[in-house]
Amino acid sequence: MKTATQSASSIVLQLDRVTKRIGKKTLVNDLSFTMSKGEIVGLLGPNGAGKTTTIRMIVGLISMTEGDIRIGDYSIRDNFEKAIRHVGGIIENPEFYSYMTGMDNLKQYMRMSEGVTEARIMEVSKLVGLELALDKKVKAYSLGMRQRLGIAQALLHNPSVLILDEPTNGLDPAGIREMRGYMKEIAEKEGIAVLVSSHLLSEMEQMCSRVVVIQEGKLVTVRSIGEEKQSEPQVTLSLQVSNVEKTTELLKGQAGVKVEKESGAGNGRIHITLQHEEIPSVVKALTNAGVDIYRLEELKSTLEDEFMKWTEGNRIA
């Protein structure tokens, strides 16, 4: 009970049946999801799925046609200014004065926003690893450094939700890895909920605890990453054995073991699904019956496979 109450109260972003129509086109269709404090969530979908449109609505750049978004305790519809105060984000490439230093850019922003201090500038700069580059002119910054300066700026006013639209676009692998690290720190140290959009599942898997998958503006699924898979009691194994026919015959008689697929005669492969605890007895039974096992591998349906299935046939190149 306690956890239920806690999780309800730690929700910092809530999309409630959000729809965006422009003319006859529905860009976002009845989309609902929530995010809790300190969580990194991926907004995942192929090109044209509606990620940027969703993000624009969350940061208040465009209006919703239907539904509502709550940030902290405030509804964007009823209390726009208060709601928006709790969100920070980078939508397109952040614009900076390139002839000025990173520090001067942040100070410029500080002058325009209420309650931001120099101490906060130092704090956010450290958080994104820019403290040693603050005195450099922005024109000398790499793309990754500019991105991080953008994140620093978005964090200055202490938002509870940070929204980043494809933050790793154009970064090299080292830059992507760095960005990942900074996001995790932001989420952990500041307890900020970070929503990151991407069309690359592999990238999301490495930084998010959950992914919200959308396609053609609609919610496809919300998935936790990591934990669920490990606790799954059923496993699918691929076995390479000296006698496929005999193996099939033996295993078809075993309760709780499902033969999924066979290939080859004699020496060949067989796929079976069974409970984790049953594996030793199956191996013993085969060995006792004179079947040699050359390979035994777990077949994992990766989230990538599932993602391809969800978005199958609807990919826009």
Ligand SMILES: Nc1ncnc2c1ncn2[C@@H]1O[C@H](COP(=O)(O)OP(=O)(O)OP(=O)(O)O)[C@@H](O)[C@H]1O
């Ligand atoms: N102002 C607009 N008027 C009409 N249609 C639009 C407008 N903006 C976007 N769209 C369309 O809405 C759909 C969703 O666009 P959106 O930019 O949100 O997708 P996305 O998921 O961010 O895609 P990408 O991965 O390419 O960035 C697309 O089909 C796009 O062409």
Ligand SMILES: [Mg+2]
């Ligand atoms: Mg986009």
